[in-house]
Amino acid sequence: MTSGLITFYAVGALIVVFALLVVTSRNTVHSILYLVADFLAVALLYATMNSMFVATIQILVYAGGIVVLYLFVVMLVKQKSESELASDPRRRNVIGGILVAAVLGELVVLGVSNAISPAAPSVNAPGGVENVAMALFTDYLIPFEVVSILLLVAMVGAIILARREI
Amino acid sequence: MMGEVSPTHYMMLSAVLFMIGVFGVVTRRNIIIIFMSIELILNAVNINLIAFSLQWDNSVGQVFALFVIAVAAAEAAVGLGIILALYRNKETINIDEMNVMKW
């Protein structure tokens, strides 16, 4: 058991536990807080995977931007009843659980049977900002520009959708 | 059994996170929780991409993950705008009650 494996199991356990809390919590604000903790744990995982740049972008955009947006919307949407009035919630949970367990079992079997051995760590760290920047601005310049236009369109669209009609 | 962290470990973690997200989408009725489960699914995909970027020592995986994060931000903004517009008209966020195409 190397230290890398222990770190992976610890961070992975955090991620899975917080994700389970997100989908099973009854209070929406608590779910959002667990989601923030989950994103921070995923950023920690990226940091152990030699990708510091994507880790900080994950914190900045996901945890610091998207989830704040969710929190604002939850505060603006006044829920009359906190608990979900159920027609038959347990049947939905049971069917969902069975489906999820089946697909997950199949994925695990496939993954373990085709196990890939880890590559040797490279000297030329791919996670450095310079390498990502070189790839982003030379090979993938067109998707980069397209994504910037996408963000502009999304910004305008969100403003128009959320605007109060007078 | 396993001495080093191999891509298989990351793929297993990604599969578990993905299925937890799918469970959330299928099971919950609160539309905001459904959106948050979709974000969990996108994070699972990102973990996979970064793991392969680490394995093959290529920064393309991380560039792809950055694009996924940007698209997720755009989708969250527009989706929440739609939720707000829907809430203003229907006064509910329970997807079982959003079941008519015109009212």
Added chain:
Amino acid sequence: MIDAIVLPLLKILVVLNAVLVGVTFMVLLERKVIAWAQARLGPMRVGPYGMLQPIADVLKLMVKEDITPAKADKWVFTAAPMIALIPALIVFAVVPFGPEVSIFGRRVTLAITDLNVGLLYVVSVTSIGVYGIILAGWASNSKFPLLASLRASAQLISYEVAVTMILVSMVVSAGTLSMAGIIDAQYQQGVWYAFAQPLAFVVFFIGGLAETNRAPFDMPEAEQELTGGFHTEYSGMRFALFFLAEYANMIVVSCVATTLFLGGWLQPFPNVSALSFLGFVPGWMWFLGKTFVFLYVFLWIRATLPRYRYDQLMRIGWKVLIPLGIANVVVSAVLKVLL
């Protein structure tokens, strides 16, 4: 073993202690400076010239009754001040306090660590601090704190964009995201970035004032406006944590401004040999002196300027600072390529 575990722990201990003590004495400094600006003396009773006032303040806050409003979300109510304070403290992990020195024969860098993406880490961690304010207002289960927290968080995320634009133009000038690398770039280029990019300096400072909810942008915590803002319902030690978080944020903004714009721990004119006697002052003393200048200007502005109204505040953030920030990025990128 010592280099990997013991040394960073010792550095963390020293920095955390220094920051927490500094924050408590900032309370006293603020009261004194504002008093002197208003032609009075400030706290004078406790200790000589009121120097032990922070100890009295801390004792008072620790023994105060801990009130939690009924029907408040107890878990979130307790966690919100911690979520406000923790990001302000962990930013100090990348702040470079001084150059490499020899302590007991061992080479030690006077910074806890030097991340490859240090500046991005600073930005991303301070964006987590917004949660403390939003959750404090939400968990109080009361109208005034909720409104104040929504205003405060909207202000914070608006000015975050302007500050990030400025940081991007500094990265363009320096060519690196690491904090120690930026100081090194200022040394190599022979000029402090406050003089090479004056507009960025001014915009960063105004953005920093707004990010820390300081006057003239302190509408969210103004007592006359919203009965105390988002920390209305807090008392005792939790209230103290909010105050600590605000002053720690001020120190963070001052340290980052010192590193980016005033050359960090560099002495003035390091390349001029006639002034090399300034090298007798160690690097960390220069750093602390420059940080103190920024903190004093923060307090000076609070004592002098009136408060902005909320719509004026948002107008400045979106319509003035962000276009200036974008223009600064474009101009600095063009000049960097041409020169």
